Amino acid sequence: MHDFCFTIPYGLILVVGGIIGYLRKGSMASLAGGGGAGLVLLLAGYLSLKAFEKRKNSYFALILETVCAVVLTWVMGQRYHQTAKIMPAGILAGISALMTGFYVYKLATGGNHIPAKAE
Helix, strand or coil: CCHHHHHHHHHHHHHHHHHHHHHHHCCHHHHHHHHHHHHHHHHHHHHHHHHHHCCCCCHHHHHHHHHHHHHHHHHHHHHHHHHCCHHHHHHHHHHHHHHHHHHHHHHHCCCCCCCCCCC
């Protein structure tokens, strides 16, 4: 599986979650944190997709994705630990931890595997 296949939906979840947090609670932190991290992940996923279309790997995008997922795992994990609220902190910490594992795996195995060109 290619990193952008998971990164783009992950980024969309964060953007939508940030917007929902802002609309329901008036939380600028949700809008800035979720929206900002989501947009960075969408950009990284787009860069990775475009590199894949050129039959290349984008290690910059993969490292950016990994850093975002690690930071979100840490921040939301700390928030869950303080509040014990499953939604949104616990769920987001769990999803981000899974994404961190996926990105580390992709880094360890050399990024997106480019299929051989059919002749």
